[in-house]
Amino acid sequence: MSIVKSAIFGIAAAAAVSVTPALAGPVGTPVTVVDPTLNPFALDGQVQIVFTFSDASNEDLILTTPTLNGNPIIDNHTTPKGTVVNLGNFTGNLVFQLDNLKTGATYFSDALDAFGDYHVKLDTNYADFGVPPLSGAALANITNLANQGYAIIFMAWEDHDKGTKYPGVKGSDFDYNDVIFAIAYKVNQRTIVPEPLTLSLFGAGLVGAAALRRRKKKSA
Numbered sequence: 304m305s306i307v308k309s310a311i312f313g314i315a316a317a318a319a320v321s322v323t324p325a326l327a328g329p330v331g332t333p334v335t336v337v338d339p340t341l342n343p344f345a346l347d348g349q350v351q352i353v354f355t356f357s358d359a360s361n362e363d364l365i366l367t368t369p370t371l372n373g374n375p376i377i378d379n380h381t382t383p384k385g386t387v388v389n390l391g392n393f394t395g396n397l398v399f400q401l402d403n404l405k406t407g408a409t410y411f412s413d414a415l416d417a418f419g420d421y422h423v424k425l426d427t428n429y430a431d432f433g434v435p436p437l438s439g440a441a442l443a444n445i446t447n448l449a450n451q452g453y454a455i456i457f458m459a460w461e462d463h464d465k466g467t468k469y470p471g472v473k474g475s476d477f478d479y480n481d482v483i484f485a486i487a488y489k490v491n492q493r494t495i496v497p498e499p500l501t502l503s504l505f506g507a508g509l510v511g512a513a514a515l516r517r518r519k520k521k522s523a
């Protein structure tokens with residue numbers, strides 16, 4: 304199944320599921336390996352982000368390195384769900400970052416934290432996150448991007464680590480639903496152009512062949 308197809312299936316499945324309570328769930332299991340597709344997250348194409356969900360008392364910012372459309376791209380307490388952020392055309396390695404403004408902690412999409420835990424889950428099926436279905440605005444905007452040929456994958460963040468300590472919070476619940484957004488991605492179609500070096504060698508070959516033919520004619 305292609306990413307687009309499975310993403311669309313995921314959206315449809317998420318839309319069909321009834322509302323699931325997402326608050327204060329049981330403590331989840333920390334992921335302890337970096338997703339290999341994010342280290343590095345090598346891209347060559349159009350990238351757009353759609354903010355979909357947050358269940359977090361702390362205010363979290365999402366940023367990118369390099370900066371593509373001003374940072375932060377999402378503030379989980381102020382960005383409306385369904386908001387589309389166009390990161391434009393990008394070729395290179397992209398890193399996402401979460402800054403927790405309450406604890407001062409920073410986590411990266413390409414690295415484990417100081418305790419050996421990973422703060423990102425990547426999934427094409429939104430229903431896998433166990434959160435309520437996509438909002439109307441998020442569903443409409445993601446469907447629109449999928450219809451334009453964008454592949455859709457969802458990135459979900461955990462905003463605490465094992466060392467998080469402040470009144471009312473001890474450690475992390477590892478629920479990976481503190482900030483969730485869709486990454487919409489359309490690969491650049493590039494025409495293969497011969498390298499100048501290849502052209503010059505090819506040209507030299509022609510000249511060489513012509514010279515050889517002339518020599519053969521003379522000697523004949």
Ligand SMILES: [Ca+2]
Nearest residue numbers: 462477478479
């Ligand atoms: Ca959490």
Ligand SMILES: [Ca+2]
Nearest residue numbers: 358478480481
């Ligand atoms: Ca949460």
